[in-house]
Amino acid sequence: MLHGRYRELAPHLVPLDYTNNPDIRVPLTLIITMPELKENPFRDRIVETFSEDGHGNLTFNDFVDMFSVLCETSPRELKTIYAFKIYDFNRDNFICKEDLEKTLNKLTKGELTPEEVTLVCDKAIEEADLDGDNKLSFADFENMISKAPDFLR
Amino acid sequence: MARIVNFDLRYPLMEAGLESPVDEEGVHDSFNQLIAEQSQNGGLDALELQELQRELDEEGRDNVAYLSSPGHDYGRRQERWEAEREDDGRQTDSLAGERWSSATLKILSSMPSRTIGRSRGAIISQYYNRTMQLRRRRQSRPSIRDFSRSARPSIRGYGMEGDTTDSEGAELRKREHLVNNLQNLSVSDRVRMLRGMPLSVAEKSELRMQAMQKEQRRHSGRQIPCCSRLKYYIIIAVRQSWYSWLSFIHSLQLWQVALKRVSGRFGTGVLSYFLFLKTLLFFNLFLFLVTGAFLVLPQAVHPPLFSQGRPSFSGLELLTGAGYFSDSVMYYGYYSNYTLRKSCRVDTGGQNMSISNGTGMDCPSKRHSYNMPMAYFFTIGVSFFITGIILVYSMSKSFGQSFRIDKSHSILAMKVFCSWDFKVLKKSSVKLMSENICTQLKELLAEVNHKHVKNTVCQKLWRLTVHGIAWTICIASTTGCVIGIYYFSEHMHQNLRLFSRNTHQNPLLKEASMLALPVVVSVINLLLPGLFNAAAWMEDYDSPSVRTYVAIGRNLMLKVSVLGVLCYHWLGRVAADPASINLTCWEDFVGQELYRFLIMDFIFTLLDTLFGEFLWRLFSEKGLKRRRRPVFDIARNVLDLIYGQTLAWLGVLFTPLLPAVQILKLLLLFYIKKGSVMMNCQAPRKPYRVSQMTTIFITLLCIPSFIGASVCVTYTMWSITPSSSCGPFRQLKTMFQAGKRWVEELEKDNPSLSMLARAHAYLVENPFFLFVGAGIFLIVIYFHSQVVDGQRKIISLLQEQIENEGEDKKFLITRLQSIHEQKRTPTRRLTSQDSTC
Numbered sequence: 001m002l003h004g005r006y007r008e009l010a011p012h013l014v015p016l017d018y019t020n021n022p023d024i025r026v027p028l029t030l031i032i033t034m035p036e037l038k039e040n041p042f043r044d045r046i047v048e049t050f051s052e053d054g055h056g057n058l059t060f061n062d063f064v065d066m067f068s069v070l071c072e073t074s075p076r077e078l079k080t081i082y083a084f085k086i087y088d089f090n091r092d093n094f095i096c097k098e099d100l101e102k103t104l105n106k107l108t109k110g111e112l113t114p115e116e117v118t119l120v121c122d123k124a125i126e127e128a129d130l131d132g133d134n135k136l137s138f139a140d141f142e143n144m145i146s147k148a149p150d151f152l153r
Numbered sequence: 154m155a156r157i158v159n160f161d162l163r164y165p166l167m168e169a170g171l172e173s174p175v176d177e178e179g180v181h182d183s184f185n186q187l188i189a190e191q192s193q194n195g196g197l198d199a200l201e202l203q204e205l206q207r208e209l210d211e212e213g214r215d216n217v218a219y220l221s222s223p224g225h226d227y228g229r230r231q232e233r234w235e236a237e238r239e240d241d242g243r244q245t246d247s248l249a250g251e252r253w254s255s256a257t258l259k260i261l262s263s264m265p266s267r268t269i270g271r272s273r274g275a276i277i278s279q280y281y282n283r284t285m286q287l288r289r290r291r292q293s294r295p296s297i298r299d300f301s302r303s304a305r306p307s308i309r310g311y312g313m314e315g316d317t318t319d320s321e322g323a324e325l326r327k328r329e330h331l332v333n334n335l336q337n338l339s340v341s342d343r344v345r346m347l348r349g350m351p352l353s354v355a356e357k358s359e360l361r362m363q364a365m366q367k368e369q370r371r372h373s374g375r376q377i378p379c380c381s382r383l384k385y386y387i388i389i390a391v392r393q394s395w396y397s398w399l400s401f402i403h404s405l406q407l408w409q410v411a412l413k414r415v416s417g418r419f420g421t422g423v424l425s426y427f428l429f430l431k432t433l434l435f436f437n438l439f440l441f442l443v444t445g446a447f448l449v450l451p452q453a454v455h456p457p458l459f460s461q462g463r464p465s466f467s468g469l470e471l472l473t474g475a476g477y478f479s480d481s482v483m484y485y486g487y488y489s490n491y492t493l494r495k496s497c498r499v500d501t502g503g504q505n506m507s508i509s510n511g512t513g514m515d516c517p518s519k520r521h522s523y524n525m526p527m528a529y530f531f532t533i534g535v536s537f538f539i540t541g542i543i544l545v546y547s548m549s550k551s552f553g554q555s556f557r558i559d560k561s562h563s564i565l566a567m568k569v570f571c572s573w574d575f576k577v578l579k580k581s582s583v584k585l586m587s588e589n590i591c592t593q594l595k596e597l598l599a600e601v602n603h604k605h606v607k608n609t610v611c612q613k614l615w616r617l618t619v620h621g622i623a624w625t626i627c628i629a630s631t632t633g634c635v636i637g638i639y640y641f642s643e644h645m646h647q648n649l650r651l652f653s654r655n656t657h658q659n660p661l662l663k664e665a666s667m668l669a670l671p672v673v674v675s676v677i678n679l680l681l682p683g684l685f686n687a688a689a690w691m692e693d694y695d696s697p698s699v700r701t702y703v704a705i706g707r708n709l710m711l712k713v714s715v716l717g718v719l720c721y722h723w724l725g726r727v728a729a730d731p732a733s734i735n736l737t738c739w740e741d742f743v744g745q746e747l748y749r750f751l752i753m754d755f756i757f758t759l760l761d762t763l764f765g766e767f768l769w770r771l772f773s774e775k776g777l778k779r780r781r782r783p784v785f786d787i788a789r790n791v792l793d794l795i796y797g798q799t800l801a802w803l804g805v806l807f808t809p810l811l812p813a814v815q816i817l818k819l820l821l822l823f824y825i826k827k828g829s830v831m832m833n834c835q836a837p838r839k840p841y842r843v844s845q846m847t848t849i850f851i852t853l854l855c856i857p858s859f860i861g862a863s864v865c866v867t868y869t870m871w872s873i874t875p876s877s878s879c880g881p882f883r884q885l886k887t888m889f890q891a892g893k894r895w896v897e898e899l900e901k902d903n904p905s906l907s908m909l910a911r912a913h914a915y916l917v918e919n920p921f922f923l924f925v926g927a928g929i930f931l932i933v934i935y936f937h938s939q940v941v942d943g944q945r946k947i948i949s950l951l952q953e954q955i956e957n958e959g960e961d962k963k964f965l966i967t968r969l970q971s972i973h974e975q976k977r978t979p980t981r982r983l984t985s986q987d988s989t990c
């Protein structure tokens with residue numbers, strides 16, 4: 001069923017027969033047309049995180065990975081790990097202030113003024129950062145998420 | 154260097170960092186670039202590294218003293234750090250430093266905290282440690298369920314990255330170890346481990362295949378006798394078929410498409426209402442299967458010998474439950490009080506049969522006997538018990554997921570990361586949601602900035618008065634309505650008395666008049682919450698969640714008092730003196746009343762949906778020309794569901810088929826509500842904390858609703874006299890005596906079971922046992938609360954420790970950098986001198 005959905009994104013690219021494991025990649029622009037992702041503000045980042053080449057072109061394996069993590073029954077820890085990767089825009093394994101600002105802008109779609117954005121980011125880092133390096137490492141992020149029962153996907 | 158550190162000796166970090174960093178696949182781009190830049194600029198890598206090592210060794214010996222106890226000498230460290238900052242003006246405070254040397258960068262990039270989840274090697278070694286811990290834990294008690302889904306931050310075992318000389322071989326070996334560990338776990342643990350690993354699906358399936366292959370090889374290697382082999386094959390086949398059955402069930406999930414559409418448009422708040430409905434449906438299904446299998450089916454197959462003729466079917470039965478339904482398997486009165494036997498049925502002397510107690514009937518076939526009173530008693534008791542256990546279990550699980558021990562700060566951060574509802578798909582809803590989040594963030598910011606707004610005494614007093622007025626209105630209206638219901642029910646009671654004496658009345662009219670009380674109660678249930686909302690509108694609350702809780706509290710108060718007064722009416726008035734209203738079977742009457750209440754509740758919910766949502770939307774769109782549609786009030790609808798379920802639970806004793814009626818009602822309600830929501834409502838504008846609300850609803854379902862119903866049922870069974878001419882407990886003093894009588898019969902038949910009888914007499918009938926049980930329960934609760942307290946203290950200690958470690962890290966790295974800089978400047982000076990010369 002997943003293969004069917006993968007195929008319908010790019011019927012001319014994806015063959016029906018996958019037994020030889022052909023190396024086909026569906027580009028980012030086609031994947032974000034899927035209904036589940038279309039309105040998601042983080043769709044670019046989500047697809048990039050799961051792609052092997054880091055630019056958002058998904059092979060079928062990557063596609064399956066993405067759906068297996070994003071589905072409802074996947075364990076919370078796995079989602080936390082991938083959420084951290086998604087929110088880490090510059091991929092330095094820390095969520096620094098710029099990452100947070102980008103996240104906030106995507107969430108609110110530019111409704112907040114820049115001063116408010118800075119203020120919110122400062123406060124958020126102040127609250128969640130435990131070891132005092134002004135960035136959120138994975139441990140900080142996980143600690144904060146574990147306190148939030150509403151973390152869903 | 155390893156001697157100095159107070160860190161765990163598993164981090165031979167200082168030594169490891171001086172080798173080249175682990176060849177990781179996903180090494181972050183930014184550090185790569187920085188390293189490349191630095192190495193272009195410097196070009197003195199090897200020299201620097203050697204010097205660094207020498208320097209560090211020297212430094213290490215010097216700095217033993219003050220590095221040995223970073224936790225205690227915080228003050229000293231602080232001033233030393235301050236001194237160094239003054240010395241070296243270029244040192245930056247945070248670790249977002251720009252000019253780190255390549256060596257420092259290499260050390261930084263291979264730190265364990267930066268390699269989590271990035272490279273495959275790190276992941277594999279991390280999970281190797283986890284599986285080892287799990288295997289060790291398996292000898293003691295805790296299960297992996299606590300491990301992966303709990304609220305506590307995970308317990309990580311950092312992988313040992315030390316042995317990096319043979320990275321390929323190390324990774325392979327780690328993989329071998331991991332596969333070994335995986336195959337030693339039980340299947341469910343293995344599956345759960347594999348699911349939690351952040352590797353790609355291809356790798357996970359490879360790991361799984363390897364683990365299973367080894368297992369098979371191990372099995373086939375042994376010399377197994379063929380009967381055990383057959384046993385293994387059978388077990389494997391059964392397991393596989395069980396898995397395929399489970400996946401089939403999952404794919405058949407009820408209403409999956411519909412729920413997805415609702416959540417896509419309205420988000421998880423409205424979805425939680427429908428999920429709650431689904432949960433209630435399953436509870437009722439369970440009750441129905443149990444009562445159907447053990448009560449309805451045997452009695453339907455063996456109809457009682459002496460039964461009066463039934464009136465013909467007229468449409469009114471569906472509403473009133475009387476008439477055609479009155480002497481059927483639906484109600485308590487139909488059930489026989491003797492042991493049903495299959496093949497011996499004496500047609501003559503029907504009267505004698507109905508009052509016999511099931512002792513010897515000269516029947517040869519003893520196997521096919523079915524003791525109806527005992528079946529009735531035990532079925533109701535056991536089904537309530539099991540429902541109670543399931544409810545308490547789901548309540549505690551829900552609590553564990555939603556309420557946290559350390560609930561202090563992190564509000565803003567949580568809002569940023571966790572408030573986006575990813576289930577919402579429709580564009581307009583998404584836009585609404587982002588506006589929502591914006592508003593919340595602005596409010597939080599305002600709150601944080603103006604935290605110390607003090608209300609004047611006048612304002613506080615005004616707020617108190619307003620609250621007082623609102624509460625007075627609510628309580629007064631509730632009391633008024635409850636008293637009204639009390640007197641109305643009394644009036645109906647009197648009417649029935651008059652009717653019973655006057656037999657010329659039209660029986661249909663009499664039945665129709667029975668609908669008056671349910672209609673009045675349903676109208677009250679419909680209108681009064683509206684009044685509560687109006688009262689709350691003029692009040693001013695600190696936060697929207699407090700407002701929701703107050704609304705739920707008031708609604709709950711109304712429903713509990715209404716149900717309380719109704720129970721008094723049925724059990725206190727009707728059951729106490731059934732002869733006054735000419736009732737031969739008061740249990741039938743109460744069962745019919747409950748049926749009527751359930752049906753009326755359903756009809757009024759439909760009317761409310763129609764008028765409240767559909768017509769209101771038409772009115773506001775066409776009449777008022779607004780685009781604002783009505784909002785689906787989740788709390789009120791869920792409380793209505795809980796009320797209906799309480800009625801169903803109250804009625805199971807008197808009407809074993811009531812769960813079936815409730816199932817039909819829930820099914821219809823689902824489709825009607827879903828249609829109405831999709832057509833008429835819009836997504837809620839106020840923030841809704843789903844998991845907390847779900848926990849509250851499950852708690853409300855368990856504590857007032859289920860416990861109240863079971864208290865009523867227990868009271869009925871314990872102390873009310875059953876009617877003497879109908880039902881399985883006729884001519885007993887209480888229903889409970891059926892159990893006692895059965896035990897006495899067992900003792901008579903089988904004297905060795907006298908221990909059981911005596912145990913029964915002591916345990917069940919002696920109230921002392923209840924007190925002891927309650928005492929033990931309270932002690933267990935106290936014990937658990939102390940454990941939670943201790944955990945809270947540990948969490949705060951650990952947080953402090955993490956902060957200290959962070960300070961240590963900062964200190965060490967800046968120190969490293971300063972040493973490197975010191976070393977670099979003399980060599981630069983030397984080379985520049987050389988070049989000038």
